Amino acid sequence: MKVNVEIFGQLTEITKNKYFEFTSVNDTDSLLQKIYEQFPGLQSASFVIAVNNNLIKHNTLLQDNNTVALMPPYSGG
């Protein structure tokens, strides 16, 4: 099982890249755990999470090929 991760805004300065793939993650909590291990700087960053373009507030089960977006506070306009 594979999960696509997309990083936005200032978070890309911590992750350097915008797109990542993670395997062997069942839910967003375990995905975040792996992301934090790889990019400790994200732990102090502020962001919301979307799974397949839907914002989530709680731990959410992931399915193969889901896309998870990490989005810092919006600053359009």
Add this chain to the structure above:
Amino acid sequence: MKVNVEIFGQLTEITKNKYFEFTSVNDTDSLLQKIYEQFPGLQSASFVIAVNNNLIKHNTLLQDNNTVALMPPYSGG
């Protein structure tokens, strides 16, 4: 002594003309009296009066060559 009178908006439909001259009027009340005699239809019309571009609320003394404007409710925009 001569006073210039300028008529605006829908009031011109009653007076037919836009510019008038009146003589032998000392103040706006006596001017209005003369105007009403000439155009009785104005008596039931709603308007404000300006003397030399200043709105007046009470009877006002007139001087030679003053301009008195009769202006119905504004409807710009």
Add this chain to the structure above:
Amino acid sequence: MPEKKIKNIFINGPILSSFIADSIQKHHTKTDIGGHSIFLGQVRADKINNKTIRAIEYTANETMALEKMYLIREEIFSKYELICMHVYHSLGNINVGEICLFVFTSSVHRKAAIEACNETVEKVKSLLPLWGKEIFDDESHQWKVNI
């Protein structure tokens, strides 16, 4: 005492979109501006008793309107942190679908521009000696009333 600078606001005929574009374009050099607020009044084809308005013919007491607009401008600038403000009103025949009023305010932060624009529109409509004669498609007419 500084000279009282009366700005003309009147345009003969409709306010063209190209004129609005030029006005916007001129502000690109003012790099302290963060927000512009614009109001445009457009002549409506209102239907009254089976007749339809085809145009409004605007007249004004121009001298008094410009004097009053000067005072409104002073008041708005003293009340809001504006960078600039432009007001244009048509005179003469304006067909339905055409623009007869253009109010344009700019500020560092959007709130001032937006509030100043709204207040200026209200003041222009209620305080400037302007009259609209609504011409119907059968060439009869009635006089516009601002509610």
Add this chain to the structure above:
Amino acid sequence: MPEKKIKNIFINGPILSSFIADSIQKHHTKTDIGGHSIFLGQVRADKINNKTIRAIEYTANETMALEKMYLIREEIFSKYELICMHVYHSLGNINVGEICLFVFTSSVHRKAAIEACNETVEKVKSLLPLWGKEIFDDESHQWKVNI
């Protein structure tokens, strides 16, 4: 169920005054419109610690932004008596003095257009997943924060 019509709002690069003029011009055939309200966001040359912003580079989660904009549009149309509404936001590099946001609402009576425009601007700024990277004149940068 009617088809959900997602409208694109993104423009690569600045929003030109000619584009705004075209948008206005297109409404001259809609003779039920009496008032248009327009908000324009312009990139400011803010000075921070002796450095001056020379541009903002905008990026977005485009799919999510368009989905969200669809919902905002639905909400605004259900709340206000609007005839039409157009929203455009720039992506990519926008220099100071250039326009990055264009919100345009139209209604029979001005109140609806004005209030809908204001509310839409607030929602666009707070609810659309968009990010501005502020580029200084020495090529360093900081990320825009919406207050």
